[in-house]
Amino acid sequence: MTGIDRRRLLFAPLAAMLAMAPATSVLARPLDDVVKAGRIVIFVYADNPPWSFMKDGEMTGIDVDIAREIARGLGVELELLVRQADENVDDDLRVNVWKGDIVARKAADIMLHVPYDRTLEVRAESLAILFNPYFGEEHAVLFDTARIPEVSTFGRFVTNPIGVELDSASDFFLSNAFRGQLQESIRRGRTLDAAFESFLAGNEAAYMGSLAQCQYLAFLARGRIETAIAQPPMPGIVRRQWPIGMAVKENSRDLGYAAGDVMTELKNSGRLDEIAEAYGVAFNPPHLE
């Protein structure tokens, strides 16, 4: 991996716009301020296993472990900012790195789990900078091999119930797929946990979500349910796979560089593989177009 080169490349086209952007911020802070305060605020999503979720009263998950490593790498204390996802990532970027929330006016210095996508970056209008993709996400189906022999197409789910997180990308795909023929089979969990629980309780013999979610759910099901993962053709899906990276506010470019260096080290040293493995997830390097 050539993380450093990649990072420079990603930032280059934004440099011109950044020069014009006014450097007035009271929220997300540049590197010097973070180091001086001895504390960094990193945003992770609430209820987003295996990335960031509450377990035994504490936040845990791959993104949470990454946040800890970034804080350690910068030699500062970590404060997690944990919030629910809004209707789309554009809103999340506005609330969590750019403007802060409407009640407490609080934002983070770095946001994790931001899709690395040029269209999104253009829409963010240089108010937030997306950088350093660290993981590849893709859609997949987990199924109970004792109840479903194989999943070569979604035709399997015209009659077999399939679990999914409400209003997730997978829900959207299943709801639309094959002119609505799967509509009656979709079992929507209000949260990811609810969808996982329903699968583990045997209510559905299949679950659709991201590959990391499927691997984590298989990990939870270990010893109880024999599972396999399939990635059948997904006609009409908007993205089969997409990279996940970080975001900072436009005035915090140097903080982005520093955190990017830590992330590159996590990848190169194999630490990222270890982190993911603890949740039953195989590190999936981001595929960049």
Add this chain to the structure above:
Amino acid sequence: MKLRSLLLATAGAALLSATALSGVRAEGVTIDDIVKDQSTPADVVSYGIGPRGQRFSPLETLNKNNVKNLTPAWAFSFGGEKQRGQENQPLIKDGVMYVTGSYSRMWAVDAKTGDEIWQYDARLPEGILPCCDVINRGAAILGDKVYFVTLDAKIVALDAKTGKTIWRKKIGDYEAGYSATAAPLIVPSESHGPLIVTGNSGGEFGIVGEVQARNPDTGELVWTRPVIEGHMGTLNGKESTMTGTKNESWPGDMWKNGGGATWLGGTYDPDTKLIYMGTGNPAPWNSHLRPGDNKWTSSRIAIDPESGEIKWGFQTTPHDGWDFDGVNEFVSFDMQKDGQTVKAGATADRNGFFYVLDRTNGKFISATPFVKNITWAKGIDENGRPIYNDDNRPGDPAEAADGKKGKSIFAVPSFLGGKNWMPIAYSQKTSMFYVPSNEWGMDIWNEPVTYKKGAAYLGAGFTIKPIFDDHIGSLKAIDPATGEIKWEYKNKAPLWGGVLTTAGGLVFTGTPEGYLMAFDDETGDVLWKFNTGTGIVGSPVTWEQDGEQWVAVVAGWGGAVPLWGGEVAKAVKDINQGGTVWAFKLPKQMAAN
């Protein structure tokens, strides 16, 4: 001292009458006071000046001739840094004004001097993300308690004298996206005594609209009524009946998270003894995913306070695909038509049509457009059902899967509605409705890629656009018997505040530009205006105090409009935020002029 003795004296009198009447209320406001609020101009003890929500005062002291002498008496600043989004209506009882503010705050203020008596600040948890600003729409009052809801989806009962918390109950889970902003409604019932009724509000996904009725003394739930087909209601802690029939108008398990938030609260009619609630838009937003009418979203429903049962429902926008979040208030009135008195109710819907229904049974009487150039429907048929213009239904995002931006459609009204939350008024003097409306449309297109919680899907983009160069806001006088628009006042910025009308022949409303304005109820001529220094998005009230007529409004720009960009932002960019109660009076010596 004077104030206290006054309170005690009134309490004493109320004690006698309340004991004699029902034996329930010890002091303060009785349920009878609330039901008859409209005919007692010395106080305002309900949201809407009477539970029907007519916002009509029988006061005649202030009239078309002397309104020019209406004079500021005092102003009261909410203080602090939380200067935005004052969408509320004050209450006045025994010389005390109870007024709520943004960020879930409430004050008791001396209604004669503007001096603060107490302030209550709800401690809001971190992590609440209200969708549409930090507003609150007002309080309710009964006995010795005042009530309001908070942004973290709780209802609080405070001691009216001290502002101390008496009880605090959860309406919904803020962590799951629920919030609350509407003024609670207090209604009588034979089986349970007075009930305090609230709706719920929350984000687009995963919530189910519900109406909750509680015991005002304890906050305990008496009944609940979900508004989406398939969900079970409760009565006295036990399951009661299912709302509608499961899957009748919803595919698969979509009814489980169907939306229909009852975020604007409701009204009550003492004649029919029914609660009227509006219900919000269905979820998900993309209508192509949920074939069917999706009941009872974007509807008006009538609920029996004794049982929590739905007596009738009327859906203004079946299978809503434009986010015509039809929560708008349903205002009861008696209509003279063809020589007969009809027990009617009217509602000016987000979808741009003004509906008149039979309030006893929900039967459709008429619907006429109250904004111009409506594109989503060609009209409303004889059964009250929209005649859709299918070319103007937002497309299915799945059809944009080729990675290109989808076809853009222009829909009028915009999703912020021909009318949004701001309440209409009905004059018993002119038999006309006064409707604060907005003339705007929206471009909607499919985005080739959107992300939610880090995952890629297809979404929609939109921009709101004014229809006319010189105005968006439009206050209209509508004859409910014919649907005819008698007059119109055009305002540059979108109107976002409530309306008040009086037997003195006046119509009051505020503008985002900051003016509280008084109009001639028959001609729409501007008779008086006063610049409050910040945009008005609250609802004015009037009352009588020491033989003089008073008017009050809360000023403080905010609400959903400033949160959206585009062309509309240009009309409001120079408006400053704030948070001040303004009280005006017509001094005795000037009343004759």
